[in-house]
Amino acid sequence: MAAPPAAPPTELRKSLSQRHLTMIAIGGVIGAGLFVGSGKVIAATGPATFITYTITGVLVIMVMRMLGEMAVAHPATGSFSDYARQAMGNWAGFSVAWLYWYFWVIVVGFEAVAGAEVLQYWFDAPLWLLSLGLMTLMTATNLFSVKSFGEFEFWFAGIKVVAIIAFLALGTIFVLGVWPNKSMDFSNLTAHGGFLPEGPKAVFAGIVVVIFSMVGAEIATVAAAESTHPGKAIARATNSVILRIGIFFVGSVFLLVVILPWNSPAVEASPYVAAFTEMGIPYADHIMNAVVLTAVLSCLNSGLYTASRMLFVLAGRGEAPRRLLIMSDRGVPTAAILLSTVVGFLCVIAAAVSPDRVFLFLLNSSGAIILFVYLLIAVSQLVLRRKTPPEDLAVKMWLFPWLTIATIIAMSGVLVLMYFNEDSRSQLLLSLASFAVVLGLHAVLRRRKASAAAR
Numbered sequence: 001m002a003a004p005p006a007a008p009p010t011e012l013r014k015s016l017s018q019r020h021l022t023m024i025a026i027g028g029v030i031g032a033g034l035f036v037g038s039g040k041v042i043a044a045t046g047p048a049t050f051i052t053y054t055i056t057g058v059l060v061i062m063v064m065r066m067l068g069e070m071a072v073a074h075p076a077t078g079s080f081s082d083y084a085r086q087a088m089g090n091w092a093g094f095s096v097a098w099l100y101w102y103f104w105v106i107v108v109g110f111e112a113v114a115g116a117e118v119l120q121y122w123f124d125a126p127l128w129l130l131s132l133g134l135m136t137l138m139t140a141t142n143l144f145s146v147k148s149f150g151e152f153e154f155w156f157a158g159i160k161v162v163a164i165i166a167f168l169a170l171g172t173i174f175v176l177g178v179w180p181n182k183s184m185d186f187s188n189l190t191a192h193g194g195f196l197p198e199g200p201k202a203v204f205a206g207i208v209v210v211i212f213s214m215v216g217a218e219i220a221t222v223a224a225a226e227s228t229h230p231g232k233a234i235a236r237a238t239n240s241v242i243l244r245i246g247i248f249f250v251g252s253v254f255l256l257v258v259i260l261p262w263n264s265p266a267v268e269a270s271p272y273v274a275a276f277t278e279m280g281i282p283y284a285d286h287i288m289n290a291v292v293l294t295a296v297l298s299c300l301n302s303g304l305y306t307a308s309r310m311l312f313v314l315a316g317r318g319e320a321p322r323r324l325l326i327m328s329d330r331g332v333p334t335a336a337i338l339l340s341t342v343v344g345f346l347c348v349i350a351a352a353v354s355p356d357r358v359f360l361f362l363l364n365s366s367g368a369i370i371l372f373v374y375l376l377i378a379v380s381q382l383v384l385r386r387k388t389p390p391e392d393l394a395v396k397m398w399l400f401p402w403l404t405i406a407t408i409i410a411m412s413g414v415l416v417l418m419y420f421n422e423d424s425r426s427q428l429l430l431s432l433a434s435f436a437v438v439l440g441l442h443a444v445l446r447r448r449k450a451s452a453a454a455r
Contacts, residue, residue, distance in 0.1 A: 020150030021236075023157040024220050024302070030160040030248055031299045032114055033213025035292045038253055039271035045206045046197040046262045047189045050254040052206035057245035059207075059414075060214045062407040063374045066381035066397050068238025071221040073392040074384075079221045080377045081313060087383035088376075094319050094442045095435065096376050097310045099369045102434060104307040105340050106366040108135070108300055109347020109359075115296040121289050128352035135348060138300045139341045142308065145330040146226055149305050156298035163291040164248050167272060171255035174279050185258075192261045208417055208424050214249065215370050216299070217241055218377075219306050235395050304340055311336035319445060365434050367427025368418060372435060375411045378404055 042049045070083045081100065085093025116130035123130070141152050177184035189195055196203070221234055259275045260267050266274035272291075276284035312333040315324035326335040350358040381397060382404045397404055418428040 020147075020154050021220055021223055023154045023161075024150070024223050030157070030164060030295060031213065031216060032111070032292055032295045033215075034249060034252070035272055035288065035295055036270065037209065037213050038256065039268045039274075041206045041209050042253070042257060042262050042271060043268040044198065044209075045202045046193065046195070047257040048196050048203050049206065049257055049262070050250055052203050052210055053249045053253050055204075056207050056210040056214060057249055059211065059374075059407060059410055060217060061242055061245060062397075062403060063377055064217050064238055064241045065395070066404060066407070067218055067221055067377055068234055068395045069393060069397050070381055070384055071234040072238075072395045073388050080218065080373065080380065081310065083380040083384060084376050086387075087380035090446075091439065091442050092376060092380070093317075094314075094445075095438050096373055097314050097319070098438045098441070099435065100373050101307050101310040101314075101340070102438075103366045103369040103373070104303040104310075105343040106347060106362050108138075108303040108307065108340070108344035109351065110363060111296050111300040111303065112344060112348050113351045115293055115300065118289055118293045118296060121285075128348060131348040131351070132345065134297065134300060135341065135344055138297065138304055139337065141301060142304050142337050143328070143332060143334060145332060149301065150223075152301055153298060153305075156294050156301065159291065159294045160298065161248075163288075163294075164252060167275070168247065168251055168255065170279060170281070171252070171259060171275065175255060175258045179279065188258055188261055192263050197262070205417065205421060207414055208421060211414065212367075212370065214245065216302065217244075219302050222306055222309055238395055304337065304344065307340040308333055308336040311339060318449075319442075361430070364427045365430040367424065368415065368431035369434060371411060371415055371418075372431065375408065375415075378408045378411065382408070 038049070038053075041052065045052055067080060067083075071079060074083065074086075081093045081097035084096045112131040112135045113127065115134045116127045119125070119130045119134075120127065142149050173179050174182060175185065256267070256271050256275055259278055260271070264274065266277070270285075270288065273285050273288045276288065281287070311320055311324050314320035315322055315336065324333070324336045324339065326333070328334045347359065347362055350362060382401060385393075385397065385400055385404075415428060418424040
């Protein structure tokens, strides 16, 4: 009798090196949201914007610390979806994985469009054609091998980090008056309507926007499952997140509001280009557009990677089609990558055909999802900490359980802020609808499994 066909593998290869994971962790939080989105936050908040970034950074640091504690004790490809499952049941693991997948495939489509808009600065070509070209390039990178993804992300992240460090160094010299023909000047902090021209409320309202620009730090815990020393990599990423957010986000935004008047139109359009131009740096627009393109490609690359790994984990648990476990000879989950790419392509098509209806609906329906995921991560840590042996806690959440509870309350507060903010209310409501759909799918799947088991 012929032997039954071998079951598809449910474990990924350990192909990422320590340097790959280090740079994925460092560059994960630096995206177009910082280089471009910070200008919109400054225009809405004023000089106190760096306080908004500080508060938001503290929330992300808390979540990363909790995630680091769980990931070091229980490294897994599914990362936080597995922790949610262990802490709250199958519905939570199912929901986190599918919501996180949905969030990233929408981001992949959005970043492809954003990258095409940057390319149009140099090339006169249709937006949809450039978007599809970027999608195809990043899909090929992910399909080739896990190591090729790591290499691309290593260099993409390296360029972003060098750009931010260069800005921090030159900006500090400029504001301290060491720059040629420049004296120390911090007057922009108060000269244009005061330090809080839009009032204290604007500082907290900005958190809703800023938190999405910091998404990505958690990708290192997903990628760590494909490295040879996941515990070491996650511990290092978790310990360095404070420095990364403090310097890259808070430090650079502080310099922006010192160098430039907060209400300048150039700040809202492209703050880093405006700052470099103010300093007299030649070709500032070309330099920063190249950096933004790199940031977009990095986000597209890592988004496709993360989405495919979540699908792979779901398929391994029987919560997605088993065909998604198909892997190439190089150890790449080919089917999961291709399905995630297809959704990304559909988003690009929606952006070309119906940018103000279908594409906007897709963006809004995923807008608050990352907050749901972060909230479930915090609840998972609150539950799992009590179930984990003390000897497994190489990384610990500070002041447990009080900081964990405070973070849960703060995240819930951000969701409430989204509801009372007219610009973000639709994102919250549509994201809640997405969550409801996922819970409904889980209920259907559970009934089918129960029915099959009863036969």
